[in-house]
Amino acid sequence: MTERHTARVAFLTLTVLALAPPAPGQDIDLQDLADQLRVERAARQALAAELSAEREARRGLEARFAELESRIGRPADDDLEGQLQALLADVPQRPEPRSTVFPSAFNPRIGVFMDGTADFGNVHEKLDDDSGDRFSLRETEIDFRLPISAFAEGVLIASYEDAGDGEFESTIEEGYADVGLRGLLDNDSDTQMRVGRFRVPFGAQNQLHLHDLMQVDRPFAASAQLGPEGLIGDGFEFTTPLFASEDEDGLGQATSLRFALTNGEMFTGDEALLGEVAGAGGIHLKSGGPIFSGRASHFVELSSLSDVEFGASALRFLTDDSVEVTGGGEIQPEFLGVDATFRTRDDESGVGGWVVTGEVIQTDVDYGASSGVFPDGDETTRGWYLTAQRQLDASTYVGLRLGRSDVLTTDGDITDITPYVTWYADEFFRIRLQGQHLKTTGFEDGDNASATRGLLQFSWNFGAHQPHPYWVNR
Amino acid sequence: MRLSTLLLAALLTLSVTQAEARVADDDGPLKIIATVPTYGLLAETIGGDEVEVVVICRPGQDLHSVTATPSLVARVRDADLVLHTGLDAEAWLPGLLRSSGNLDLLPGNPGSIALSDGVALKEAPTVIDRSQGDVHAFGNTHVWTDPLIVRAMAARVRDGLAAARPGSQALFETNHAVFHRALTEKLVDWLRRAAPYKGRELVTYHRSWIYLLDRFGFVRIGTIEPKPRVAPTTSHLEKLVETMQGSGTTVIVREPWQHPQATDFVAEATGATVLELSTHPGFPEGVDGILEHFDHNLAALEAAFGEETDG
Incomplete structure (x- = not known):
């Protein structure tokens, strides 16, 4: 830099000297001028060399700049974007018609499930079961769902059920709000609260609606102990995660707890097992006592295509004020259950696979003082079932259920072998054919028999597209 | 107070206050x-x-x-x-x-x-x-x-x-x-490669591919499903076979979870090639990146339409 500066000063000085007119009396020295010109030329050459070097450096920087620009995607001299747009213009896109129907944003999502069955065989005759040997629109269920606040979603499930002899009953099967406590309490809680009327958290079957079942009917371990409709209560339910982790292969496991505090009317109505027996015996039951029910579950992903879940459940009254018998006496029922479900898929497409699921339920009832209607003293009943189901293709499933259960309030038990095949015509229509061989023992003479029946089920699902819960192998 | 009441009170307290250890670390991913x-x-x-x-x-x-x-x-x-x-x-x-x-x-x-x-x-x-x-x-x-x-x-x-x-x-x-x-x-590159096949016709199982087809100028003339996710009927498939034979269409695109029987029936009747395109990166195995995924699909369609031309 110093040399360059010196050269510039010398050049300017010489130029000024060369161009300045000679002072009076001064002679022009040609030799001096020639020397000055040489110096000037040398300085010019030095500057030209410098300029050339600068230009070279600039070209290098420009090349580097262009390379960097291309790496960060800005179109460089090749005008890539221009080429793309020209090519895109060669493939004109079709005009699209506009929808003439507008979604009703503030209305609930509505799903309708219709479930019809045809029951044929000799169960009607041999086991004195008046539900047999007929066609019935067993249940129509209307499901409404919508967000009702910033933290809650409301659900209302109304059902319309065949009560036999041409009679139908309509009930609110469930009606509740699911509330996220994190939003409501503005804390870090992961707990969800359910408030209203709902299927209580007990076992793997009780929370399923008829159209959700893997077979046409509930396993006898559930229906002969919890009742044909299951246990539905009014109160509060909490679902809280306890533990979740993931291993280095990305396989996760999660432990969660679901428990509820409800009233005791699930045992007293005509639809409840105890209530029905009481009604037949001419007595009535009433209960307002709080009931605790809960299920702890542990879910493990065994591989990307298989998983297993274990569950343990309990249900009991929280106080001595349980089911009151009119005319005196108290009934104290308690339920315990364990269940497990294993699922595996054949490949990544998710089509083809197995579900194996089983459950054991034990019921202990303390009937207290003799009512003349219920058994005296304590009664313990147990039941179990095991189902294996195979998905053959995208729409066909075959399965087999085996089960045995004591029947609550009787000395009898029932055993069943139930094969079935299910075919989904599409997302909205399903046909299921089920065979069933039943054997009852322990009842009074005349009520013990073997019987066989077939069940043909038609299920329709209209309206809002339902998500598939994980326990359904679809 | 009964033990079960105490247990319930403890569970309620746990539920309302419980939260898994959340990562509040801004440096974490x-x-x-x-x-x-x-x-x-x-x-x-x-x-x-x-x-x-x-x-x-x-x-x-x-x-x-x-x-x-x-x-x-x-x-x-x-x-x-x-x-x-x-x-x-x-x-x-x-x-x-x-x-x-x-x-x-x-x-x-x-x-x-x-x-x-x-x-x-x-x-x-x-x-x-x-x-x-x-x-x-x-x-x-x-x-x-x-x-x-x-x-x-x-x-x-x-x-x-x-x-x-x-x-x-x-x-x-x-x-x-x-x-x-x-x-x-x-x-x-893909648009240049697809240009010779612009206007070529094919059939898909579901209406899954319309954005890809329209982008490159391919034309879907029918679907194996008569309506989205409604299982194909024999009469619908027979009509589709007639349409394909009439137009000389010989390419069918299906996805791995769809019924192979219906596709095979139409393919057999028309001599069509059945393609299983990459639905997302990762399927089929080895097609791992986003660019590879689209490359795979373009190459498959190019090959199928190329065969059609040669045939």
Whole structure:
């Protein structure tokens, strides 16, 4: 830099000297001028060399700049974007018609499930079961769902059920709000609260609606102990995660707890097992006592295509004020259950696979003082079932259920072998054919028999597209 | 007081105050839930080491058949962002988000990035009811099959990541720019390669591929399903065979979860080639990147139409 500066000063000085007119009396020295010109030329050459070097450096920087620009995607001299747009213009896109129907944003999502069955065989005759040997629109269920606040979603499930002899009953099967406590309490809680009327958290079957079942009917371990409709209560339910982790292969496991505090009317109505027996015996039951029910579950992903879940459940009254018998006496029922479900898929497409699921339920009832209607003293009943189901293709499933259960309030038990095949015509229509061989023992003479029946089920699902819960192998 | 009452009181207290140890560490990676593999790869490509991605739908899996397992609920609970198509494409997502309690990810909140935003949807139904089959109310939602739309999605992912983690904006912009450039170069290549086959006809099983086909000028003349997700009837298939024979169409595209019987029936009757295109990166095995995924599909269609020409 110093040399360059010196050269510039010398050049300017010489130029000024060369161009300045000679002072009076001064002679022009040609030799001096020639020397000055040489110096000037040398300085010019030095500057030209410098300029050339600068230009070279600039070209290098420009090349580097262009390379960097291309790496960060800005179109460089090749005008890539221009080429793309020209090519895109060669493939004109079709005009699209506009929808003439507008979604009703503030209305609930509505799903309708219709479930019809045809029951044929000799169960009607041999086991004195008046539900047999007929066609019935067993249940129509209307499901409404919508967000009702910033933290809650409301659900209302109304059902319309065949009560036999041409009679139908309509009930609110469930009606509740699911509330996220994190939003409501503005804390870090992961707990969800359910408030209203709902299927209580007990076992793997009780929370399923008829159209959700893997077979046409509930396993006898559930229906002969919890009742044909299951246990539905009014109160509060909490679902809280306890533990979740993931291993280095990305396989996760999660432990969660679901428990509820409800009233005791699930045992007293005509639809409840105890209530029905009481009604037949001419007595009535009433209960307002709080009931605790809960299920702890542990879910493990065994591989990307298989998983297993274990569950343990309990249900009991929280106080001595349980089911009151009119005319005196108290009934104290308690339920315990364990269940497990294993699922595996054949490949990544998710089509083809197995579900194996089983459950054991034990019921202990303390009937207290003799009512003349219920058994005296304590009664313990147990039941179990095991189902294996195979998905053959995208729409066909075959399965087999085996089960045995004591029947609550009787000395009898029932055993069943139930094969079935299910075919989904599409997302909205399903046909299921089920065979069933039943054997009852322990009842009074005349009520013990073997019987066989077939069940043909038609299920329709209209309206809002339902998500598939994980326990359904679809 | 009975023991069970005490136990209940303890459980109630635990529930209301319970929260899993949440990572509130701004230096840790952003936890991202992506509904499909394409969105997951966009997040990984643009987010680099700044993101940790969980993809819900497997590469060869039907998006409709996703089930909300407890472990998935646990992953969603801790996530910072969810990348999804939006509209009614992932019908199971709102339920999953509500089950997880992570309301920050619900549509409309900053944690929810709907990648179909700004996309002009095709095949919007003029009549919306179930007589039309499993129709999506807003239009065809298989938007991820078009590479040009995926290019726009990448910009949305960049903006979403930058909003969630402004300190890493420069990284996200640089990674996005590199991906944008590479995808643009490929698009030019694919459009040039597809140009000779513009107007060529094919049949698909479901209406899954319309965005890809329209982008490159291929024409779908029918579907194996008479209506979306309605099983094909024999009369519909016979009519389709007639249409294909009349137009000389010899290419059928299906997805791995769809009935092979119906496709095979039509293929046998018409001599058509059945293609299983890559539904997302990761299917079929070995087709791992986004560029490779589109490359695979273009090459498969090119080969099938090339055979048609040779034949």
